[in-house]
Amino acid sequence: xxxxxxxxxxxxxxxxxxxxxxxxxxxxxxxxxxxxxxxxxxxxxxxxxxxxxxxxxxxxxxxxxxxxxxxxxxxxxxxxxxxxxxxxxxxxxxxxxxxxxxxxxxxxxxxxxxxxxxxxxxxxxxxxxxxxxxxxxxxxxxxxxxxxxxxxxxxxxxxxxxxxxxxxxxxxxxxxxxxxxxxxxxxxxxxxxxxxxxxxxxxxxxxxxxxxxxxxxxxxxxxxxxxxxxxxxxxxxxxxxxxxxxxxxxxxxxxxxxxxxxxxxxxxxxxxxxxxxxxxxxxxxxxxxxxx
Amino acid sequence: xxxxxxxxxxxxxxxxxxxxxxxxxxxxxxxxxxxxxxxxxxxxxxxxxxxxxxxxxxxxxxxxxxxxxxxxxxxxxxxxxxxxxxxxxxxxxxxxxxxxxxxxxxxxxxxxxxxxxxxxxxxxxxxxxxxxxxxxxxxxxxxxxxxxxxxxxxxxxxxxxxxxxxxxxxxxxxxxxxxxxxxxxxxxxxxxxxxxxxxxxxxxxxxxxxxxxxxxxxxxxxxxxxxxxxxxxxxxxxxxxxxxxxxxxxxxxxxxxxxxxxxxxxxxxxxxxxxxxxxxxxxxxxxxxxxxxxxxxxxxxxxxxxxxxxxxxxxxxxxxxxxxxxxxxxxxxxxxxxxxx
Numbered sequence: 001x002x003x004x005x006x007x008x009x010x011x012x013x014x015x016x017x018x019x020x021x022x023x024x025x026x027x028x029x030x031x032x033x034x035x036x037x038x039x040x041x042x043x044x045x046x047x048x049x050x051x052x053x054x055x056x057x058x059x060x061x062x063x064x065x066x067x068x069x070x071x072x073x074x075x076x077x078x079x080x081x082x083x084x085x086x087x088x089x090x091x092x093x094x095x096x097x098x099x100x101x102x103x104x105x106x107x108x109x110x111x112x113x114x115x116x117x118x119x120x121x122x123x124x125x126x127x128x129x130x131x132x133x134x135x136x137x138x139x140x141x142x143x144x145x146x147x148x149x150x151x152x153x154x155x156x157x158x159x160x161x162x163x164x165x166x167x168x169x170x171x172x173x174x175x176x177x178x179x180x181x182x183x184x185x186x187x188x189x190x191x192x193x194x195x196x197x198x199x200x201x202x203x204x205x206x207x208x209x210x211x212x213x214x215x216x217x218x219x220x221x222x223x224x225x226x227x228x229x230x231x232x233x234x235x236x237x238x239x240x241x242x243x244x245x246x247x248x249x250x251x252x253x254x255x256x257x258x259x260x261x262x263x264x265x266x267x268x269x270x271x272x273x274x275x276x277x278x279x280x281x282x283x284x285x286x287x288x289x290x291x292x
Numbered sequence: 293x294x295x296x297x298x299x300x301x302x303x304x305x306x307x308x309x310x311x312x313x314x315x316x317x318x319x320x321x322x323x324x325x326x327x328x329x330x331x332x333x334x335x336x337x338x339x340x341x342x343x344x345x346x347x348x349x350x351x352x353x354x355x356x357x358x359x360x361x362x363x364x365x366x367x368x369x370x371x372x373x374x375x376x377x378x379x380x381x382x383x384x385x386x387x388x389x390x391x392x393x394x395x396x397x398x399x400x401x402x403x404x405x406x407x408x409x410x411x412x413x414x415x416x417x418x419x420x421x422x423x424x425x426x427x428x429x430x431x432x433x434x435x436x437x438x439x440x441x442x443x444x445x446x447x448x449x450x451x452x453x454x455x456x457x458x459x460x461x462x463x464x465x466x467x468x469x470x471x472x473x474x475x476x477x478x479x480x481x482x483x484x485x486x487x488x489x490x491x492x493x494x495x496x497x498x499x500x501x502x503x504x505x506x507x508x509x510x511x512x513x514x515x516x517x518x519x520x521x522x523x524x525x526x527x528x529x530x531x532x533x534x535x536x537x538x539x540x541x542x543x544x545x546x547x548x549x550x551x552x553x554x555x556x557x558x559x560x561x562x563x564x565x566x567x568x569x570x571x572x573x574x575x576x577x578x579x580x581x582x583x584x585x586x587x588x589x590x591x592x593x594x595x596x597x598x599x600x601x602x603x604x605x606x607x608x609x610x611x612x613x614x615x616x617x618x619x620x621x622x623x624x625x626x627x628x629x630x631x632x633x
Contacts, residue, residue: 015430123303124310127609131574132589136601139593140318216436220575223438224590239439246446253450260446264439272434279430 003201010280019276026270030083037079045080047072047233056245056259066258069241072231074262080233081263085270088145088218089211092152097207099153100160101200107161108168108199109191119165122158130155134217138226148227152214160207167199174198205281212274219267235270238263300617304610311609312365312602316358319598324350327598330374361602370606371599375591380603383588388607389478390459391577391584394507395569397500401508402515403562409512410519411551417524425516433513441506441579448502455502457581464495503580507569515561522557526550563622567615570608 010016029036033044040048050063051071059066065074107118125133134151141147171177172195180194219236221227228234242259249255319327328344345351349360364371370380378386413425448455460468460480467473467489468480476486481500484492526532527550535545574586581587585604592600 120303120306120310123307124314127307127311127613128605129568129572129608129612131572132605132608135574135590135593136315136605137318139596139601140321212434219436220438223575224578225594236436239436239442243442246442247450248446253446257446260439260442264436264443267436267439268431268434271436272431275430275434 003205006205006281006284009284010277013280015276016280019273019278019280022269022273023277026082026273027086029079030086033079033083037073037076039076039080045084045233046231047077047080049231055249056242056256059258065262068238068259068263069244072238072241074238074258077233077238078235078262078266081235081238081266082270084228084232084234085215085218086211088149088152089215092149092156092214092218093207093211095149095153096156097160097204099157100203100207101164101196103157104161104164104203105168105191105196105199108165108172109187109195115165118161122161125155125158131217131220134221135224135226138221143226143229145228145232148218148221151221152218155217156210156214160203163203163206164200167203168195171195171199209274209278209281212271212278215274216267216271235263235267239267297617297621300620304613307613308606308609312362312606313358315602315605316361317354319601320354320357322596322598326596330597330599365606370603373588373592373597373600373603375595375597375600376588380599383600384585384603384607385478387583387585387588390480390582391570391573391586393479393481393496394500394503394573394577394582394584395566397504398507398511398569399562399566401504402512402565403558405508406512406515407519407551407555407558410516411523411546411554413516413520414523414527414554415546429513429516432509433511435509437506437510438575438579440509441503441576444502444506445579455498457502457579458499459583460492460495460499464492467492499582503573503576503582506579507573507576511565511569511572515558515565518557518561519554522554523550526554560619560622564616564619567612567619570611570615 011020049071050067050073053071054069056069057063057067057071063073063075065078067073068077103118103121107115128136134155137151137154138148141150177190177194180190185193218227219234219239222232222234222236223240225240228237230237239260242256242263245256245259247253248257324345325341327350328341328348331344331348349357352360361371368381372378373380373383376383376386409425409429413422416422445457449457468475468483473487473489473492474483476483480496481493484490484496527546529550532545532550535549536542540549570585572586573582573584574590576582577584577587578590585607588600589604589608591597592604
């Protein structure tokens with residue numbers, strides 16, 4: 001199956017199409033963030049603070065979605081948070097995939113001891129639940145956006161490495177590789193020109209569909225106070241800011257509902273969209289070696 | 293099969309060495325002063341920072357420090373957890389039962405709802421109920437667990453006042469730590485039954501519901517899917533057709549004949565998910581302020597409590613690896629068609 005076949009087959013499903021539409025909408029918001037919510041400061045990812053009162057304020061003409069704890073504007077946070085979500089998701093997937101392809105490719109192609117050692121390396125990462133490991137790494141490196149992305153990359157690459165290795169192993173014995181070898185192609189040429197392109201494309205698709213999952217884990221880290229720095233436009237952090245207000249006030253338990261509805265809703269939609277899309281692709285590619 | 297298990301068991305210490313070495317390497321990124329400050333309780337002691345670094349050898353080369361930690365760990369001494377205010381091993385003993393209780397409650401819910409919804413979904417394949425179930429399962433799977441937890445707290449704690457966070461109420465806490473309550477196992481549910489104290493029992497149970505439901509919604513997607521596809525497979529088999537031909541009621545055919553056979557993969561999945569939950573309750577326990585191993589782990593990470601972080605990760609890793617092995621063995625034991633290489 002070529003990539004074209006897979007994509008056209010996946011998009012036949014209504015769920016996948018719905019997922020794709022939501023993702024495109026988020027991408028547009030992320031792309032036009034500077035127009036939708038102009039920033040005044042130097043760092044647009046830093047949410048502007050509209051005052052010094054702690055108490056959140058209900059949606060108004062000035063603050064379309066209201067403000068959350070410490071007067072961070074929720075609308076601004078959601079808009080720039082979309083850009084942040086894509087930034088974190090794409091960066092982490094890119095680097096995790098790069099490492100996974102190099103290590104998995106080397107392990108599958110070289111075999112023997114190289115394979116054994118590299119795969120035991122993935123065992124070490126797999127031995128700790130990824131959320132726990134990411135949490136520990138992020139904590140030890142310090143609360144910072146780059147450190148959070150490093151932590152997520154470290155826990156993500158091994159599953160790609162295993163998938164690439166499996167792909168390389170199965171492609172390695174195919175006729176066209178034998179033909180190339182018979183024609184006298186060098187091992188490096190065989191590896192780069194014949195094996196890799198055929199072994200990695202399902203992994204690349206799977207990995208890019210993990211963006212939703214990675215953004216979710218990133219949000220969890222931020223929620224625990226181990227991710228993005230204070231005041232960053234980040235959905236997970238906005239949810240964390242709503243924590244003190246879920247019991248409401250002024251005799252109304254739902255007085256501050258918007259503080260959780262806005263960031264929680266954005267996060268849910270984003271992750272759901274990727275899962276809808278991912279489901280359709282996974283049905284077609286059906287790699288059973290994945291973590292749940 | 294035996295060789296496979298043996299190989300995995302032999303690999304276990306090696307993997308653990310790798311995990312702890314890697315984590316220890318990470319903790320070394322904190323400066324010796326930062327690590328020394330963990331030993332200091334009183335600001336007036338700050339002058340003796342150098343002495344602390346000297347005393348505990350925090351400036352030694354990393355491998356030396358790692359072997360010192362390892363020597364202790366082998367003897368069962370994992371150091372002192374500042375965030376729990378007790379030795380790491382005591383902290384694990386104190387917090388693990390609560391997490392096991394929560395994971396067990398969750399897995400019961402996951403199996404009950406997963407099997408039930410999976411059967412309905414398979415019975416009405418591609419019908420309205422099937423599509424509705426599949427959509428909500430996916431939505432539940434996509435719902436960030438901390439958002440769900442907070443919303444449930446908003447409704448059931450803030451508005452209705454039915455369920456409160458924590459492991460038990462203040463009154464139950466007084467009873468448990470009172471003179472007439474014996475701690476047999478450390479599991480508050482079992483202990484309260486053994487003490488014949490039903491007030492505490494129901495109090496603990498009530499506090500379990502909300503976190504367990506939250507975890508269940510976040511993790512039963514896989515169960516529903518597995519049950520659905522397993523059920524669809526069974527429904528196409530000959531014995532189902534003959535049962536129907538013999539005139540058995542549809543209820544009997546679906547639930548007793550096909551349903552029971554379709555449960556085989558459910559058992560394995562439940563055991564795997566149970567293990568995953570032991571390491572996966574980190575967020576839920578934090579949201580619900582539930583005093584389990586996960587909340588302690590988060591506190592260790594937030595407060596840079598190094599001994600705590602090392603002990604917590606080591607324990608989770610051991611449980612995780614052993615648990616996954618157990619699940620593999622269980623899988624072959626239940627279904628002889630599957631044999632591991």
